[in-house]
Amino acid sequence: MNVYADNAATTKVSKAALDAMLPCFTETYGNASSPHHIGQEAAKLLIASRKTIADLIGAEPSEIIFTSGGSEADNQALVTAANLGAKKGKKHIISTKIEHHAILHTLNKLEREGFEVTYLDVYENGVVRLEDVEKAIRPDTALVTVMYANNEIGTIQPIKEIGALCKEKGVIFHTDAVQAAGHLPINVKEQNIDMLSLSAHKFHGPKGAGVFFVRRGIPISAIIEGGAQERGKRAGTENIPAIVGMAAAFQEACDNMAVNMPKVQALRDKLIGGLLKIEEVILNGDREKRLPGNVNVSVKGIEGESLLMMLDIQGICASSGSACTSGSLDPSHVLLAIGLIHEVAHGSLRLSLSEYNTEEEIDYILEKLPPIVERLRSMSPVWKRMKEVK
Amino acid sequence: MLYSEKVMDHFANPRNVGEIENADGVGEVGNAKCGDIMKIFLKIDDGIITDVKFNTFGCGAAIATSSMATEMIMGKSIDEALKLTNKAVAEALDGLPPVKMHCSVLAEEGVRMALLDYYTKRGEVMPEEYRPKCDGDCSECE
Numbered sequence: 001m002n003v004y005a006d007n008a009a010t011t012k013v014s015k016a017a018l019d020a021m022l023p024c025f026t027e028t029y030g031n032a033s034s035p036h037h038i039g040q041e042a043a044k045l046l047i048a049s050r051k052t053i054a055d056l057i058g059a060e061p062s063e064i065i066f067t068s069g070g071s072e073a074d075n076q077a078l079v080t081a082a083n084l085g086a087k088k089g090k091k092h093i094i095s096t097k098i099e100h101h102a103i104l105h106t107l108n109k110l111e112r113e114g115f116e117v118t119y120l121d122v123y124e125n126g127v128v129r130l131e132d133v134e135k136a137i138r139p140d141t142a143l144v145t146v147m148y149a150n151n152e153i154g155t156i157q158p159i160k161e162i163g164a165l166c167k168e169k170g171v172i173f174h175t176d177a178v179q180a181a182g183h184l185p186i187n188v189k190e191q192n193i194d195m196l197s198l199s200a201h202k203f204h205g206p207k208g209a210g211v212f213f214v215r216r217g218i219p220i221s222a223i224i225e226g227g228a229q230e231r232g233k234r235a236g237t238e239n240i241p242a243i244v245g246m247a248a249a250f251q252e253a254c255d256n257m258a259v260n261m262p263k264v265q266a267l268r269d270k271l272i273g274g275l276l277k278i279e280e281v282i283l284n285g286d287r288e289k290r291l292p293g294n295v296n297v298s299v300k301g302i303e304g305e306s307l308l309m310m311l312d313i314q315g316i317c318a319s320s321g322s323a324c325t326s327g328s329l330d331p332s333h334v335l336l337a338i339g340l341i342h343e344v345a346h347g348s349l350r351l352s353l354s355e356y357n358t359e360e361e362i363d364y365i366l367e368k369l370p371p372i373v374e375r376l377r378s379m380s381p382v383w384k385r386m387k388e389v390k
Numbered sequence: 391m392l393y394s395e396k397v398m399d400h401f402a403n404p405r406n407v408g409e410i411e412n413a414d415g416v417g418e419v420g421n422a423k424c425g426d427i428m429k430i431f432l433k434i435d436d437g438i439i440t441d442v443k444f445n446t447f448g449c450g451a452a453i454a455t456s457s458m459a460t461e462m463i464m465g466k467s468i469d470e471a472l473k474l475t476n477k478a479v480a481e482a483l484d485g486l487p488p489v490k491m492h493c494s495v496l497a498e499e500g501v502r503m504a505l506l507d508y509y510t511k512r513g514e515v516m517p518e519e520y521r522p523k524c525d526g527d528c529s530e531c532e
Contacts, residue, residue: 303425305449306401313402322425322449331425343422343447379407381429382422382447 002315003361007202007293008151008179008352009319013245014204020248021206024241032238033229042240049247053211056254057196058187065212065220065230066243070178070199071102072223073212076234077174077195078106078145080214080221082115084172085142094136094144096120096128097337100151102197103176104333120146125286126155126338133162143172148180152321152334152350153285154294156184163192172218178202178210182253183261183292188213200242204354205249209242260355265292267353267362272297274366278373280386284335284348293353296321298335298344301383302376307349310372316365321348343382393450394484400454405461408443414511417503419522420496426452428496430460430504437468444500451490458482459497468508472520474501499523 004012013021024045030038032046047061054061067073078093085091095107097119107117118136120128128146137144144166149156159175166173174195177186182203188196195218200209212234214220226235253260272295275281280300299307304320311318321332322345330336331345340348351365377383393401410431420426426448433441442464446456459479463471476494480486486494502522509516 301447303448303452306453309398309401309450342425346422346425379404379445379453380447381418381427381445384445 001361001364002317003357003364004317005351005353005357005361005365006317006319007354007357008154008291008350010201010207011204011354012356013201013206014249014252016252017205017245017249021241021245024244028240032240033227042238045240045244046238049243052247052251056186056250057181057213058189059213060216062231063188063213063216065214065234066238067210067212067234068208068239069201069210070100070176070197071210073197073199073210074100074102074176074178075106076212076221076223077197077214078103078110078143079223080195080218081143081145081172081174082110082113083221084219085115085140088142090140090142091115092138092141093117094120094133094141094146096122096146096157098122098126098150098152098155098334099145099147100176100178103145103147115142122155122337124339125289126150126153126284126334127286127289128157128162130158130161130165134165137165137169137171141169141171143174145174145176148175148177148186149184149291149294150285150334151179152332152348153296153338154179154291154352155285156180156289156291159193160191163194166194167192179291182250183257185257188215194218200246200249203249203253205246206242208239209246211246256355261292264353264355264357267357267359268293268295270359271295271351271353271362271365274362275369278370281373282344284338284340291352293357295351295353297349298340299347299349299373300344301347301380301386302373303346303380304348306376307347307372310376311365311368314368314372316368319350319352321350322346392487393454394486396458396482396484397451397454397486400457400483401450404444404453404457406443406457406464407445409445410441410443413443413504415504415506415508417500417505417507417522419499419503420448420452422447425449426493426496428452428456428500430456430500432504432508434468434508439463439466439468439471448493448496449490451486451493452496454483455479455486455493455497456500459501463501468505471501472505472517474498 028041030042032043181198196213201207284296304322335345413431414434415432476498480494
């Protein structure tokens, strides 16, 4: 049996998205900037896609910039806010310790350019506290950027409340909604969001398309210079097939959210329940404030990559925050931020589900995992030491 | 990052997993902070390694290099085992991805650490050039 349980990494393109995309390659393949009819057909698709996505997040079409994905949108959001802040002498940014690297590495760059960044703690449950955000805001704060939901441990942050606080204090609020879009409701007005990033391939759209939402009135800084596409704020011929696929996938995800959320959540809860029955397995991240499809556990005494490889031999695709999967020697910054010690962080396993997963697949994972854990523990000096200590 | 078929074979079917009671030499290298710990047990009779077992906490490459290293020194003389290099282990596995080379270093050091224990237990001195150098800081191997 093959089980794809790595939907936080990327998802399968839905049939609706694929069907919407295919004609863009061979029929409406024009450049949306061309005045001839084939170009104009493409331009019409671009306008329709922009409207679809804007409507689904409570925004105006003019507030949507199409990007190559979530990382680019994150980069542009931070650079936009930083440039605005710098003009007013505001060079302080508030973020969290568990942001995606697209945020963290851009913040590091801004720090080198003279910005000061406050990285908020997330505590053991992986959730930011509103009072910490409030305490951190200063007169020179240019931006608060807090992700909607975490990509590793799935924790959902109090976005609406943080947004309201920022609105009251007159600080720009950005949220990286890459993991949330299509899975949790988004309304930029109700949630007081000034800037937002999302990525198509996390909700069964194609790779290579994303959205940077910017509330009207905020002057945008371009980070890719060139032609006048996206009102001069993002140069480069629009990736029409991917944008059309993104709009179709997002429409489908939002339309079916009320059905998919409880369905996926039930699968998640069954999986969490089953995993926690294994000796010395702990759940990472808040049990309740959690993405419908996210399961993240640490299996004490074993290393994540070997666990993933054993699961893969059984046809199960998952992910880990261990150093060995990151190409560095340090385990995930998110797992360290919630207070895990290195060896427990190395033993993390993320299983991220979607509406395409079935209960049979959950049963299969729960059948295959315990003997793998037992086998790896039987050859682990760390596990043997743990048992001796106990 | 791709693993060779040999790495996958030694990972999925590791040779010589286990412990040896009253081993003549035991060596442990690596640390849990880096995510790799290797423990090697040796049984040595008349200067020949007659049995070798390992326990490893670590990634696929760490398990595969442990398995390969133990296979390469089984039945060999102490002199031959001392000369086992991380490169030889990696080559025997048809190569390792660059980020995983430190796992092969761990295997070499694990064998030498077990041999150091053997020398020490006998009150003998291990030849200087083969003394393990690993201080457990995996970033040294980058």
